[in-house]
Amino acid sequence: MTRVYVSSVIPAPAASVWRRVRDFNALPDWTPFVAESRIEQNLPSDKVGCIRNFVLSDGGRIREQLLALSDYDMSCTYSILESPMGVENYVAKLTLTPVTDGNVTFAQWQADFDCPPEREQALTEQIGRNVFQAAFTALGKSFGGR
Amino acid sequence: MARVRESAILDLPVDAVWHVLRDFNSHAEWHPAIAASTIENGLPADTVGAVRAFSLSDGGVLREQLLSLDDETRELTYCLLDSPLPLYGYVATIRLLPVTDSDRTFWQWESEFSPPPERAAELSALVAEGIYRTGMRALERHLRTRAGAGVALRVARAHVAPDPEPPAAAAHAPQAASAGHLPGRAVVMARHGGPEVLTLQDVSVPPPGAGEVRIRQSHIGVNFIDVYCRTGYFDLVKPPGVPGMEAAGVVESLGPGVTHLSVGDRVAYACPPTGAYASLRTMSADLVVRLPEWLPAPQAAAALLKGVTAGFLLHDVHPVRRGEWVVVHAAAGGVGTLLTQWATALGAQVIATVSDDEKARVARASGAQAVVIGRGMEFVETVQRLTGGRGADVVYDAIGRDSFDISVEALALRGHLVSFGQASGDIGSRPIGPMASKSLTLSRPNYGHYIEGRGMMTTQADRLFDAIERGFVRLSEPNVVRLEEVSRVHRDLEAGQTIGATVLAT
Numbered sequence: 001m002t003r004v005y006v007s008s009v010i011p012a013p014a015a016s017v018w019r020r021v022r023d024f025n026a027l028p029d030w031t032p033f034v035a036e037s038r039i040e041q042n043l044p045s046d047k048v049g050c051i052r053n054f055v056l057s058d059g060g061r062i063r064e065q066l067l068a069l070s071d072y073d074m075s076c077t078y079s080i081l082e083s084p085m086g087v088e089n090y091v092a093k094l095t096l097t098p099v100t101d102g103n104v105t106f107a108q109w110q111a112d113f114d115c116p117p118e119r120e121q122a123l124t125e126q127i128g129r130n131v132f133q134a135a136f137t138a139l140g141k142s143f144g145g146r
Numbered sequence: 147m148a149r150v151r152e153s154a155i156l157d158l159p160v161d162a163v164w165h166v167l168r169d170f171n172s173h174a175e176w177h178p179a180i181a182a183s184t185i186e187n188g189l190p191a192d193t194v195g196a197v198r199a200f201s202l203s204d205g206g207v208l209r210e211q212l213l214s215l216d217d218e219t220r221e222l223t224y225c226l227l228d229s230p231l232p233l234y235g236y237v238a239t240i241r242l243l244p245v246t247d248s249d250r251t252f253w254q255w256e257s258e259f260s261p262p263p264e265r266a267a268e269l270s271a272l273v274a275e276g277i278y279r280t281g282m283r284a285l286e287r288h289l290r291t292r293a294g295a296g297v298a299l300r301v302a303r304a305h306v307a308p309d310p311e312p313p314a315a316a317a318h319a320p321q322a323a324s325a326g327h328l329p330g331r332a333v334v335m336a337r338h339g340g341p342e343v344l345t346l347q348d349v350s351v352p353p354p355g356a357g358e359v360r361i362r363q364s365h366i367g368v369n370f371i372d373v374y375c376r377t378g379y380f381d382l383v384k385p386p387g388v389p390g391m392e393a394a395g396v397v398e399s400l401g402p403g404v405t406h407l408s409v410g411d412r413v414a415y416a417c418p419p420t421g422a423y424a425s426l427r428t429m430s431a432d433l434v435v436r437l438p439e440w441l442p443a444p445q446a447a448a449a450l451l452k453g454v455t456a457g458f459l460l461h462d463v464h465p466v467r468r469g470e471w472v473v474v475h476a477a478a479g480g481v482g483t484l485l486t487q488w489a490t491a492l493g494a495q496v497i498a499t500v501s502d503d504e505k506a507r508v509a510r511a512s513g514a515q516a517v518v519i520g521r522g523m524e525f526v527e528t529v530q531r532l533t534g535g536r537g538a539d540v541v542y543d544a545i546g547r548d549s550f551d552i553s554v555e556a557l558a559l560r561g562h563l564v565s566f567g568q569a570s571g572d573i574g575s576r577p578i579g580p581m582a583s584k585s586l587t588l589s590r591p592n593y594g595h596y597i598e599g600r601g602m603m604t605t606q607a608d609r610l611f612d613a614i615e616r617g618f619v620r621l622s623e624p625n626v627v628r629l630e631e632v633s634r635v636h637r638d639l640e641a642g643q644t645i646g647a648t649v650l651a652t
Contacts, residue, residue, distance in 0.1 A: 005246065006246050006247065007243060007244060007245050007247070007252065008245060008246070008247045008248070009155050009245055009248070009250070009252075011409060097153065097252070097254065098153065099153045099155055099252070100151070100152045100153050100154070101152065101153065101155075101282065101283075102154070102155065102409070104155070104409075106153065106155070106243070106245070106252040108243065133246075133247055136247065137247075144396075144410055
């Protein structure tokens with residue numbers, strides 16, 4: 001099992017950041033790499049169990065299922081059903097935590113998955129830097145960060 | 147049941163913070179509320195079940211027991227055994243998490259307890275503020291002022307990576323020694339010399355210490371003094387070093403004790419020490435001012451130094467009064483344009499000198515009553531004619547050597563020569579005897595002495611912003627050039643090929 005962990009500080013109150021990210025169908029609105037997204041079978045995007053089906057800017061298609069959503073903990077857990085990345089048993093969790101000193105947000109994104117050992121480093125880099133960190137950077141910028 | 151949860155981001159690597167916090171006996175070293183701490187029965191401080199006895203700064207005593215300690219998740223839990231306060235059933239958890247994209251630490255400190263209901267609010271506030279929030283900031287200060295960290299900060303504060311060889315690597319791989327450092331780019335002057343000594347390098351910018359601010363700079367003002375610094379005429383930048391005294395941007399982070407700024411504020415500064423030619427800079431917060439909403443960063447970076455200069459020359463060095471005759475030399479230059487506009491707005495009558503027709507048009511557009519090309523006897527005659535033979539009340543002179551005598555000539559009795567530059571060369575030594583023939587006053591103001599300290603700088607900046615808002619001075623669009631082209635900008639500036647102000651965009 002391989003773990004990728006990325007965290008960042010978003011310069012906005014956690015409730016504001018959570019409004020942006022809790023919508024499981026909203027990746028095109030706040031990440032730089034998702035071109036379009038839909039929820040299969042027209043389900044509401046906050047129905048646990050729903051599946052988002054989205055296309056990356058580079059053309060790849062990914063299907064992910066919402067496993068858990070908590071407005072109390074401000075967290076969202078999902079698994080990959082289908083992707084061009086070649087990962088197995090991929091489960092990821094995005095969590096926001098308020099930072100009381102400064103009224104900003106501590107954001108964490110973690111993924112656990114299986115893959116062939118020789119691909120582990122490339123996948124860690126791809127997911128950690130090009131997906132999670134790129135998304136956090138864009139999110140921070142959208143709230144006036146650097 | 148009361149629940150308290152406080153959290154903070156510390157500008158330190160998570161392992162450095164955890165190293166201290168996992169020591170159940172360390173509080174007396176860093177928490178201001180704890181005067182002394184011992185572990186009972188001589189147990190090691192990381193023994194689960196160990197009891198620590200605290201003597202509080204106010205004389206009280208309390209005992210706490212370590213319930214769990216987890217080096218894997220960087221988490222520890224403890225409970226209160228005896229306390230002078232009714233914090234019944236108090237169990238607290240400390241948890242640290244790394245901020246992976248900036249090598250910082252997220253610290254959460256929370257607890258649950260059952261206070262008497264009428265004291266719940268008071269005790270919750272005490273725990274949140276007096277214990278947790280105070281403690282988190284105190285530990286950050288404690289760790290950052292320790293000798294090793296201090297040295298690292300000072301080295302990097304020169305804005306040049308300690309080892310100039312692998313700058314690109316430093317930008318992408320934060321090292322354990324560079325707690326809270328962020329990658330940036332800076333124009334480094336390798337030695338004194340021509341424009342070619344300026345090169346763009348990756349640098350590691352330290353987090354702000356006490357009284358400091360780290361600014362993400364969007365625009366940098368280019369001033370002629372930067373050329374003097376580069377050539378070595380002024381000894382303000384020791385190579386290798388970063389030139390520049392003026393920039394605008396956004397506050398990225400603040401050190402302890404800075405209260406007049408907030409993260410995210412749009413700010414600017416115009417002051418020594420040098421180091422402005424950079425995308426990210428850590429500096430003293432005292433001379434950094436907040437920008438009004440309506441003032442764009444490129445204009446601020448272009449105008450703050452020149453505008454503050456014009457402001458103190460017209461208000462502090464010689465307070466210009468309505469009806470006075472004011473001579474401005476080089477009236478189409480950066481400061482000259484602002485002096486002409488502002489003095490006119492104050493009700494003075496400006497006689498401008500310039501070097502050619504094009505610049506004469508600029509001076510007239512700035513409001514000058516009369517414009518003279520050149521600074522010979524024609525200039526003195528113009529002044530005498532316009533003032534009815536009396537002469538000018540004040541002359542603002544940044545030309546220096548070539549204009550000094552003619553400026554004295556043009557002044558009225560009890561007139562004031564304000565000599566604030568030497569574009570034509572050093573003035574050298576002058577006899578002061580002739581000044582008695584008209585009871586003249588001579589001033590040689592130094593910019594730094596009029597922005598000394600936050601109060602003075604704020605006054606100067608506010609006066610400038612007010613003058614801009616009221617239309618006393620009009621800022622023209624600066625030329626915006628990419629930071630990469632800094633050498634060319636210096637070359638053009640020295641060749642006199644620039645019109646208007648130039649700013650570097652990061």
